[in-house]
Amino acid sequence: MITLALIRKELLLLMRDWHALALLFVMPAGFILVMSLALQGRFAADQGVSLSYYLVDQDRSPASEGLVQRLASSKELKRLDSDAPVDIQRYAVHEDKVQFLVVIPRGFGAALDGTPSAVQLQSGPGVEPAVAELFAARLQGLLAELYLSKRLGALGVDMPDPAGAQQLLHVESLYPAGARPSSVQQNVPAWLLFAMFFIAIPLSTTWVQERSQGTYARLRTMGVSPAQLLAGKLLPYIGITLVQAALMLMVGVWIVPLLGGGQLTLGHSPAALLLMTLCAGFAAVSYALLIANLVSTAEQATIFTGVANLLMAAIGGIMVPRFVMPSAMQAISLHSPMAWGLEGFLDVFLRQGGVAAVASWALRLVIFGLVCLGAAGLSMRLRHRSQ
Numbered sequence: 001m002i003t004l005a006l007i008r009k010e011l012l013l014l015m016r017d018w019h020a021l022a023l024l025f026v027m028p029a030g031f032i033l034v035m036s037l038a039l040q041g042r043f044a045a046d047q048g049v050s051l052s053y054y055l056v057d058q059d060r061s062p063a064s065e066g067l068v069q070r071l072a073s074s075k076e077l078k079r080l081d082s083d084a085p086v087d088i089q090r091y092a093v094h095e096d097k098v099q100f101l102v103v104i105p106r107g108f109g110a111a112l113d114g115t116p117s118a119v120q121l122q123s124g125p126g127v128e129p130a131v132a133e134l135f136a137a138r139l140q141g142l143l144a145e146l147y148l149s150k151r152l153g154a155l156g157v158d159m160p161d162p163a164g165a166q167q168l169l170h171v172e173s174l175y176p177a178g179a180r181p182s183s184v185q186q187n188v189p190a191w192l193l194f195a196m197f198f199i200a201i202p203l204s205t206t207w208v209q210e211r212s213q214g215t216y217a218r219l220r221t222m223g224v225s226p227a228q229l230l231a232g233k234l235l236p237y238i239g240i241t242l243v244q245a246a247l248m249l250m251v252g253v254w255i256v257p258l259l260g261g262g263q264l265t266l267g268h269s270p271a272a273l274l275l276m277t278l279c280a281g282f283a284a285v286s287y288a289l290l291i292a293n294l295v296s297t298a299e300q301a302t303i304f305t306g307v308a309n310l311l312m313a314a315i316g317g318i319m320v321p322r323f324v325m326p327s328a329m330q331a332i333s334l335h336s337p338m339a340w341g342l343e344g345f346l347d348v349f350l351r352q353g354g355v356a357a358v359a360s361w362a363l364r365l366v367i368f369g370l371v372c373l374g375a376a377g378l379s380m381r382l383r384h385r386s387q
Contacts, residue, residue, distance in 0.1 A: 005232075007236045010236045024198065036252070036262070051100065051134075055102045066146055071139070086101075102121055104119055180321075181350045184263065191248070199240065199288050200291045201305050238278070267348040269352075272354050279344075279366050285369075289373060290373070290375050347361070
């Protein structure tokens with residue numbers, strides 16, 4: 001009964017603090033919307049979606065038409081139709097409205113017989129060198145295929161089927177859904193975890209206020225144990241993290257697609273998703289309770305929580321995805337509790353994992369939470385004895 005009364009007290013305090021509720025719900029929702037939409041193109045480029053290009057055929061020969069057809073058959077290359085003059089198309093590429101311009105000059109067909117007349121490939125200033133090299137390599141391969149076909153045809157030899165060479169290479173991803181997340185798959189769990197750990201601010205603020213007002217001293221004289229005091233904070237705030245998760249997942253599934261972004265897929269294991277949410281919430285609230293018992297003022301709690309959360313987020317792949325970090329930094333990032341939570345959520349959303357796949361990440365979060373909770377209880381006892 002005492003624990004239930006403490007939980008009710010905590011919920012009433014939260015309902016009266018609209019600023020804290022805005023911090024816990026509006027902030028992550030805003031981050032998810034802004035970051036998912038703003039970084040959608042960046043993540044799409046990393047996943048290898050089609051590269052857009054204009055094409056101008058000034059030769060109009062069978063050879064140039066053969067190259068046009070080969071380019072059209074490449075799934076990763078997307079031609080954009082345009083009847084504008086070549087200078088207008090080149091300007092569009094210069095302004096990064098299109099990534100590439102391919103110009104097949106007059107005399108290209110004769111070039112295959114030995115007369116130099118090279119195809120021109122121009123890339124926009126915003127195209128990364130690696131992407132430009134990828135497009136150039138693909139175009140070079142198609143030109144080599146066309147050249148070989150024409151030279152063998154002149155000798156009366158049939159061109160071998162390119163599919164035969166493709167069978168010599170087997171490409172397999174270690175993850176069914178691809179190694180890298182989409183923008184919404186990255187940002188929904190990332191900013192959800194960031195918001196969960198920011199619970200430390202409202203929790204520690206109310207804890208410091210009640211301690212300074214003598215509330216906890218009076219409760220201790222009434223026989224309320226430190227374990228009951230901690231449970232009175234732990235349980236309602238874990239409930240808050242569950243509500244956070246439900247709302248942020250709704251944003252990813254329904255709101256982001258309405259604004260033109262990708263849709264979050266929740267994976268095939270509701271049990272794994274619930275397990276990760278509970279373990280992440282437990283770790284975040286236990287961490288918040290430790291901070292609340294270490295600081296003396298609300299200002300200290302706000303400053304320490306802000307700095308510590310930003311560091312954990314920066315290291316843990318929240319602000320900068322782990323897959324773009326150097327290998328050494330990726331290894332360091334796995335020391336952040338936020339990284340454990342993020343990898344667990346990605347196992348569910350991206351890699352279609354179940355409970356077994358997320359068990360190791362969930363265990364790390366639980367151990368972290370238990371250590372924080374134990375340290376918070378020890379701090380309470382030491383502070384009570386010193387008074």
